[in-house]
Structures are given as structure tokens and as C-alpha cells.
Amino acid sequence: RKEVEQDPGPFNVPEGATVAFNCTYSNSASQSFFWYRQDCRKEPKLLMSVYSSGNEDGRFTAQLNRASQYISLLIRDSKLSDSATYLCVVKAGEYGNKLVFGAGTILRVKS
């Protein structure tokens, strides 16, 4: 079983739609969680951290469910520029510095 699993998609949505991605992680001891965004042939960039209480940044909302070991990302009012791969990430490793990435979920927003 992979440490972090995501639905690869693609999710094809019209502009203005609301779309949600989920991911699950296997290590119940994991403490830190993130969503990264990766544009085609570019490096990953941090989109937002995920906190136990849930957190929101503009049109983006992240949620963590520790009991079920899943993380979600909700994007409201999708824009064409949101088209990218969204990577679910869990921090791990002996020093807590290793990032474990899911394979990513592809989002395509169409006009």
C-alpha cells in the first residue's frame, strides 16, 4: 500500500465549478500535511498546509480527518488558471523533514 494515495483524475470541470479532491495516508503517526500544486513540467509549489481544525485560503479549503486518515482540498469558483496537478503531501522520516507525495490529481478547468 502506498503511503499517500490520491485519485489521479483527471477532473474536468467548467469555470466557476466547485471541485473536491481527497487523499488518504497510511501512517497514523503523521503530524504534518500539505497540498502542493505542480504545473506541467514545473516544480511543485506549496499551496497550503492542512491543519486539524481545517483552514481556508481564499477559494481553497483544506480539511484533515485524523480518525479516517484522509485529507481533502476544496476549490470553489474554479478558474482556468487552477488547471494543474494537485499533490497531497505528508511529512515523514526520522527527522520529520522528508516529504511523501501522492501521485497527484490532475485538474482541468475549461471555459
Place this chain on the structure above:
Amino acid sequence: DTGVSQDPRHKITKRGQNVTFRCDPISEHNRLYWYRQTLGQGPEFLTYFQNEAQLEKSRLLSDRFSAERPKGSFSTLEIQRTEQGDSAMYLCASSPQVGYEQYFGPGTRLTVT
């Protein structure tokens, strides 16, 4: 530009050759990481440096792979006797001593023919 830089951006090599990649982290960052990403997958952790000390290595880092960070600044990743399975994007990231965000460089795309 004060971000993470990597050189070269692209490398094509023949199977069996050795290749070396360089990463220059953001100047105040004492933590440096190497990841490898293949098509359709997320980045996979290879190794982690704190200053010049290599503190963690993945099982993915076979004995053909070696990474160094001799002065705690730039780092090199060498692959000896390259194989076609080594074809991937090699990403370097750095982070400050305090804080968690890892900033990624643009990557070196390796193609082994």
C-alpha cells in the same frame, strides 16, 4: 533570482555513463533535499542534508547514487553507470532551519538512452 537553482536543466546521456547534477539552495537555508520524479508520479525522496551532514537516505538511493554537500552550501548528486530506469526529473529543495516549507528548484531532467 534568489530561488533554488539547478544545473543542468536537461541532460541526455548514454547508458553506462556517469552524470553529476548541481543544486544551489536559497542562501540562508541550511537544509537541502533531493527528490526524483517520474512521469505520472509525485516526487520521491532521495536524501536530506542539514548543513554538510547527510542525515537521511532513501532505499531508492542505490550504491550507484552519491550526494554531497561539502561546505554546507551547494550540493551535487552523482549517478554512476546510468541505467534507462534512471531517466527522471531530479528535483532539489531547500528549507530554513526554522519552518517547514520546502522550496523546490526547477529540476534537472535526465534522459538515459
